Amino acid sequence: MTTFDVLTIGNAIVDIIARCEERFLTDNGIIKSAMNLIDAERAELLYSRMGPALEASGGSAGNTAAGIASLGGKAAYFGKIANDQLGEIFTHDIQAQGVHFRTQPLDTFPPTARSMIFVTEDGERSMNTYLGACVELGPEDVEPDVVASAAVTYFEGYLWDPPRAKEAIRDAARIAHENGREVSMTLSDSFCVNRYRAEFLELMTSGTVDIVFANRAEALALYETEDFSEALTRLARDCRLAAVTMSEEGSIIVRGNERIKVEATKVSRVVDTTGAGDLYAAGFLFGYTAGKPLDICGKLGSLAAGIVIEQVGPRPMLSLKDAAAKAGLL
Amino acid sequence: MTTFDVLTIGNAIVDIIARCEERFLTDNGIIKSAMNLIDAERAELLYSRMGPALEASGGSAGNTAAGIASLGGKAAYFGKIANDQLGEIFTHDIQAQGVHFRTQPLDTFPPTARSMIFVTEDGERSMNTYLGACVELGPEDVEPDVVASAAVTYFEGYLWDPPRAKEAIRDAARIAHENGREVSMTLSDSFCVNRYRAEFLELMTSGTVDIVFANRAEALALYETEDFSEALTRLARDCRLAAVTMSEEGSIIVRGNERIKVEATKVSRVVDTTGAGDLYAAGFLFGYTAGKPLDICGKLGSLAAGIVIEQVGPRPMLSLKDAAAKAGLL
Numbered sequence: 293m294t295t296f297d298v299l300t301i302g303n304a305i306v307d308i309i310a311r312c313e314e315r316f317l318t319d320n321g322i323i324k325s326a327m328n329l330i331d332a333e334r335a336e337l338l339y340s341r342m343g344p345a346l347e348a349s350g351g352s353a354g355n356t357a358a359g360i361a362s363l364g365g366k367a368a369y370f371g372k373i374a375n376d377q378l379g380e381i382f383t384h385d386i387q388a389q390g391v392h393f394r395t396q397p398l399d400t401f402p403p404t405a406r407s408m409i410f411v412t413e414d415g416e417r418s419m420n421t422y423l424g425a426c427v428e429l430g431p432e433d434v435e436p437d438v439v440a441s442a443a444v445t446y447f448e449g450y451l452w453d454p455p456r457a458k459e460a461i462r463d464a465a466r467i468a469h470e471n472g473r474e475v476s477m478t479l480s481d482s483f484c485v486n487r488y489r490a491e492f493l494e495l496m497t498s499g500t501v502d503i504v505f506a507n508r509a510e511a512l513a514l515y516e517t518e519d520f521s522e523a524l525t526r527l528a529r530d531c532r533l534a535a536v537t538m539s540e541e542g543s544i545i546v547r548g549n550e551r552i553k554v555e556a557t558k559v560s561r562v563v564d565t566t567g568a569g570d571l572y573a574a575g576f577l578f579g580y581t582a583g584k585p586l587d588i589c590g591k592l593g594s595l596a597a598g599i600v601i602e603q604v605g606p607r608p609m610l611s612l613k614d615a616a617a618k619a620g621l622l
Numbered sequence: 623m624t625t626f627d628v629l630t631i632g633n634a635i636v637d638i639i640a641r642c643e644e645r646f647l648t649d650n651g652i653i654k655s656a657m658n659l660i661d662a663e664r665a666e667l668l669y670s671r672m673g674p675a676l677e678a679s680g681g682s683a684g685n686t687a688a689g690i691a692s693l694g695g696k697a698a699y700f701g702k703i704a705n706d707q708l709g710e711i712f713t714h715d716i717q718a719q720g721v722h723f724r725t726q727p728l729d730t731f732p733p734t735a736r737s738m739i740f741v742t743e744d745g746e747r748s749m750n751t752y753l754g755a756c757v758e759l760g761p762e763d764v765e766p767d768v769v770a771s772a773a774v775t776y777f778e779g780y781l782w783d784p785p786r787a788k789e790a791i792r793d794a795a796r797i798a799h800e801n802g803r804e805v806s807m808t809l810s811d812s813f814c815v816n817r818y819r820a821e822f823l824e825l826m827t828s829g830t831v832d833i834v835f836a837n838r839a840e841a842l843a844l845y846e847t848e849d850f851s852e853a854l855t856r857l858a859r860d861c862r863l864a865a866v867t868m869s870e871e872g873s874i875i876v877r878g879n880e881r882i883k884v885e886a887t888k889v890s891r892v893v894d895t896t897g898a899g900d901l902y903a904a905g906f907l908f909g910y911t912a913g914k915p916l917d918i919c920g921k922l923g924s925l926a927a928g929i930v931i932e933q934v935g936p937r938p939m940l941s942l943k944d945a946a947a948k949a950g951l952l
Binding site: 340343349358376403607 | 638641669670672673674675676677678679688706707708711714715716718719733934935937939
């Protein structure tokens, strides 16, 4: 049995990416920089209004798994696709990156999930996700031997949107802990935090989750505060380790009374922020499972995030391993 | 009835794009910089060996139609897709660009065509095309009123690969000429020229085609010569107007005894040459149907080609109209 550094679990999504004017977002009631959940009907409407697009495999945890593999780590992924062309694309891309991915696909309906991502001039991405096949992810999709052999099992807060994925997560977390492994989650999106605040807090305070990733807005939303240092204090109390990203201000790693500030990587131009948080988590967890000190974990996160926002699409097209070696982080 | 500047006809293809090492091409018997035709079995094999990829609507004539629309021209397109997810992507992208596209799709089999495009470090693209639904394009797909109302009907030499598209082209050319319109073709690919040399020459010398686009290698292949000036002389004799692209050396426009040399646009970095010839034709035909002098037509071609090779994917993501206005070409 292979041993994995990180297993990630999430909504398996193909991104459909186009640029748009700011006004398009307001005209269409799209919340900027957020993940907007949409149904099939709205997906059709928005697609009819979207400009010519590019397609790329995405999904938050899928991007994280791809990033870990690109850094040279051993990654696995659970996520639900359908047996259709988008599902084939998703499967190809994650497997071609070297990630273990064998979740049983749905026959054909609902189809593989897609997210229409509108990127504005400032590089911010506003996502509109039709969950499709993702609604069928359940406990039967947990591969116990993979969970047992992964140093960290990481999942998306987004998984609280589909109905049964949370059961899969609770099972996976139990198996992980029974095997002396760690469990990590990302809070995903501040609106997602607002939808599931109590459950996310329970996951943390019950010890189901050991390591939490969040951005500033999500951390503030979790504790319904405007006071960032208060949010950090409460995070430190509610979980064993947290890393909070702050866009161009870098990130802060929180463990008990420790606070480690990490600089953001300088980027020449923010092309498309899609995947920034996912790749931060990838860099961090790659470093963490390789036994690097926390500040290096944070720097690996900054490096990977900095690379993905300089390109279109949520998974780095160049080798993160080469980039990390060049930066002296390996 | 709308009047179109240009109707283009071609193989409707979704591109699957990934970078690769030079060695990958030789190891897999892929002819560099060419369009390699593949069957379903080889498509599966190559895809299994391909790295993580991006998807983008392509197809040579489709790219040309999209480019003309991006310049502000009125474009129409005929091409065969299947009623599947890739077909939906193709349809969306070309219609979202403002191109008239109403060719009846196949039900589901064969599926929409795809081309696996491997881009090497030098930016050269090597295409591996599975024609899928394109093999069903036939005379029944010619919309006579669209042909009759288009100033130029333009088609790909690639259409000689599927079995019945050539019948559609002959019908369309007849309708175009009956309506006092012009007909244009691209020689597409030097290997394609080798496959159909006699037929391409007949199209030109019979007056079925008025305007020919080619690159240097295709022009040389057409006349089985190594002497470029001889090829140009013979082109001038065999068709009314030709434009021959020469990569970074620009292009040369040939009409009778006239030779108009056009500079290539300076590009900062050749990222991906996919679509360069298609976009040259787009710029040229946009200018031509707008009544611009031939040197401006060539400059519009250079501009559009220069823009598309600085990005990944075969259709410019920025507005060519804005770029042309900025360059003082409108």
